[in-house]
Amino acid sequence: MTPDPAAPRDPGVSTAHAVSPDSGEHWTAEGAWRVADGILRIPLPLPMDGLRAINVYVIETDDGLTLVDGGWAIPVARELLERCLRDVGYGLGDLRRFLVTHVHRDHFTMATVLGQELGIDVALGADEKPALDLLNNIEDLTENPFVEVLVSAGAREVAEQWVRMDDDREPPDMSIWAYPGTWLEGDHEIAVGHRTLDAVHTPGHTPGHFVFAERAAGLLFAGDHVLPTITPSIGFTMPEVDQPLGHFMASLTKVRGLPDLTILPAHGPVAPSSHARVDELLAHHERRLDDSARLLGAGPVTAYDVAQGLGWTRHETPFAKLDVFSQGMAAMETKAHLELLVARGRATREAAPDGLRYAAPGS
Template identity: 45%
Template sequence: MTERFDQGAWATPGVQTVQPGVHRVPLPLPHDGLHAVNVYLLEGLAEDGGLVMIDGGWAVPEARKALEEALAALGRDLADISHILVTHIHRDHYTQAVELRRLLGSRVYLGAGERRGLELLNELRGGLSCSLRILRQAGAGELAEQVRATYPDLYHPDDWEHPDRWLDAETLRFGGSELQVIPTPGHTQGHVVYLDRRRGLLFSGDHVLPRITPSIGFEAADPGARPLAAYLDSLRLMTEHADARLLPAHGPVTDSTHTRVAELVAHHDARLAATLAALGDGTHDAFTVARGLAWTRREVPFAGLSALNRMLAVNETVAHLDVLVLRGRATVAETGGVNRYTRSR
């Protein structure tokens, strides 16, 4: 028996049948403020009668148990999962896919833009190296050391392996059904979404979320000079396709991708204006600007954030400042290894 969830209980364990043959399963994220990650089970696609799974979840016992219970409610079991299409490389999406492949032989798919990030995870034996470097360039050297000391075990080498197939902009065909792969860099360089045109469904991963804005450029690889610019371009790309029902990785299913994209673009326009105002008329590093902004929907002061969230806040401030530079609203100069920004006259 499947249960249809209300909008306020999206993280409750169980199964939500979005439409016949498409099931949303929230898997727990221990010690994570997001509470859960949605994976989606698609029936009737694989020629072998197996399930196609969108995203894998985080490889922790709680997630494995919740997935097994959800499958049992559908009259299925783990062995029925034949293909796992992952939206991006973050551990709450990728690591259980790797675990299930080892256990079941499922085929794992990942966007080709994640290749360098995966290589660096194995080379550097850590997922925070790039973010810590950005912190230091932002003038937040002490925070970088605090984060490094507080979160030494975020990376476990056994959790990551290469996928069976790297994906570009292409169409995957499963029997008589198709899923369009759309690269959407920004949250990570290799993030992809999966569009089911026939059923009007977009499996959006962390690219378009219904209640929060995703972090930008949080990955092992250098996110590029302007990850927010890439993200905004990827958001606008969504409006070039017919509107679709939004099936996100975090939060409830909603009826319109285009509506939420417009809200996210407006949010970042407002955030760019606030960042420019916080920069003021002086010359400041991104750490100083970040401390002058409020954070999250609750308008939390910078000092009220955890060390990890302060890192994300500084890195996102860098991303917004770099878009202001790109748009000619500010300039940047490097002094002593720290980038300092000035409002354009």
């Protein structure tokens, strides 16, 4: 569960072509790249994912290593992590703790596997517990948990295709979804060796997302909250939460209130200014809200209807050309925008047999 490749991308250098200043190479290039004194960036692969890699950050201390995020628990990623650590004089035995930004598999699953194997702490936001509860009781589910969300967005046919795709998949390996040793709650400080990190709760992409800011070094371990070349998916959350886009934009504003920091993102190159990027992301979603409001027309229409009138990816790809998974992601993200329009009084909502329907006020 990663940022949505179908989500609208912002202007600028694309993720596919971005060079990171710490390496001087494409941001996915193999290696343990030093981004600051005592901090290394290791890109780990994401097979079959449009993002291609996740950046795992290694913080060196006198007592060993703290990792921010862990990667996806697949053999190729573990082998690369071990190789990159070995190249700079470390091994898995030097790991002491994981600070995980959020529960998605590319961030959490290798952290929890290694945490259990090595007997070290894994910390995760407390508001991710409902998702882990659902995953750890998956045998009790009667259907894909996203079906209800897709149907409410007016995307019943897409939901049926998602169910068929699920039928073709192997059952999930529940060993990679163990509960963390520490639940992060509220904004607080975390000591990492001689460093002090501000753990800042930033719900939106997921309910329990955290970023970690080291003010003294001018660094922001941003997870998927502030990405330099794309926007993270919004609304792709189980169980469903109220106002994910509203939470995301409020969290962006919270991060904007921190000092201007160098962005150490989970996906993409190291970037120079959290303030500049937050401003771009907020402006991007305000434009998307305006575009969605204009497509309400006389209404009432579903989120699926509105999504079909929007362009997707930085190439403004028509909705009809997206694959079925991306169409579902797009419908859920559009629903998140429409729900925020309702909260702001710029749209109305009513229940209908084919899903929630939205209209401009007074129409």
